[in-house]
Amino acid sequence: MKRIILAIVNLLANLKILTPIKVARLKHFYKFHKFPNYEHPKDLNEKMNWIKFYGDTSKWANLADKYKVREFIESKGYGDTLVKLYGKWDSVEQIDWESLPNQFIMKMNNGSGDVIICRDKSKFDIESAKKRIAKLFSIEYGVTTGEPHYADIKPCVIAEELLDATHQPIPTSSLIDYKIWCFNGKIDYIWACYNRTPEGTDVGVYDREWNYHKEFSVFTHHYREGKQIIPKPVCLDKMIACASKLSEGFPVLRCDLYEVDGKVYFGEMTFTSLGGFMDFYTQDFLNMLGKEVDLSIDKNYRGE
Structure with a gap:
């Protein structure tokens, strides 16, 4: 039953029948079995949502944008922490696959967790990657989670240096x-x-x-x-x-x-x-x- 309710909420959100704040209230109820108090927030979840819907979010889109945020990091004096950027493209068709090194990681600037990792370019399935990236471009991120600031991020795909997860304090299958x-x-x-x-x-x-x-x-x-x-x-x-x-x-x-x-x-x-x-x-x-x-x-x- 819970999955059916969630599917209905997502459908109504995608159809723009539910406003972002209504989506957020319903998602909160789904997770915690109670409605949130966004007007008089107390805990971390409620306060983040108060800012999301009532506060100043004018800088959120640029800073949540994994490409545009690089300029902000530079301006704060921490450009040395930026991962090497190999390229940025506004569509799948624009991607210059030939320019990419043997290892790299690709991600959408507005996504979450959807990364494409290449550890050996000679074995990398470019056609499969193209299909996956095209699908990611089609997603309106933030709609089903009540995060309207993501609508202000123009989607693009970026390629960066693949950091070595084996060079960390403990052995892990991914970066800490x-x-x-x-x-x-x-x-x-x-x-x-x-x-x-x-x-x-x-x-x-x-x-x-x-x-x-x-x-x-x-x-x-x-x-x-x-x-x-x-x-x-x-x-x-x-x-x-x-x-x-x-x-x-x-x-x-x-x-x-x-x-x-x-x-x-x-x-x-x-x-x-x-x-x-x-x-x-x-x-x-x-x-x-x-x-x-x-x-x-x-x-x-x-x-x-």
Whole structure:
């Protein structure tokens, strides 16, 4: 029954019968079995959605755009964290496959998790990649998750250097994604994700002193508890400094970084993690992080 309800909500969203805020309210109810209080938000999910629908999101589209955000990172003095860019194209037909090196990774500038990895160009199926990219171009990202700012991102596909996941603190099947929670430059917690596949990922919450906090997570078949504690990143101080600088002026955002061979790399900036319906944290932790979000710095905030 729940799957049928979700399918109906997605259908009505795609048909533009439901407004984004109605989609968000229904998605929240689907996840948590209660309607959210966006008008008087308390926890992290509610406050992210308050900003999404009532706050100043004028910069969100450019900063959530995985291509355009590169200019912002440069302007903040962290251009050295950008992964090498091989190309950017506005359609499948424009992609210059000949110019790409033997290894690379391709992604949409407005997508989430939909990456195409080439480890050996001589064995890479270009025709299959073309079909997959064409399908990604056809998706109106954000419609079924109540994230209207994605509609302002002009889709494109980019190719970047493939970072080596074997050059990390522990052996993992994917890069360790250090997802840093930022509150107007203040950093307290980092959510680490690794061994990622379409079926799930290992996760864990750490504080800025790198103490592990199992009690903050709700583990599921998709969000699994990692089998070991990740060693403290060598570049943790630089990661925190980078995320702090990038998040200045924003009530809340998540800054995703990597560490490979002792070097920090920028991943992306996210303003609405999981659409603002995060169910992989305990309610106590969501409440705790919600208290860190100061909505008064948003120019549209008028008080309770």
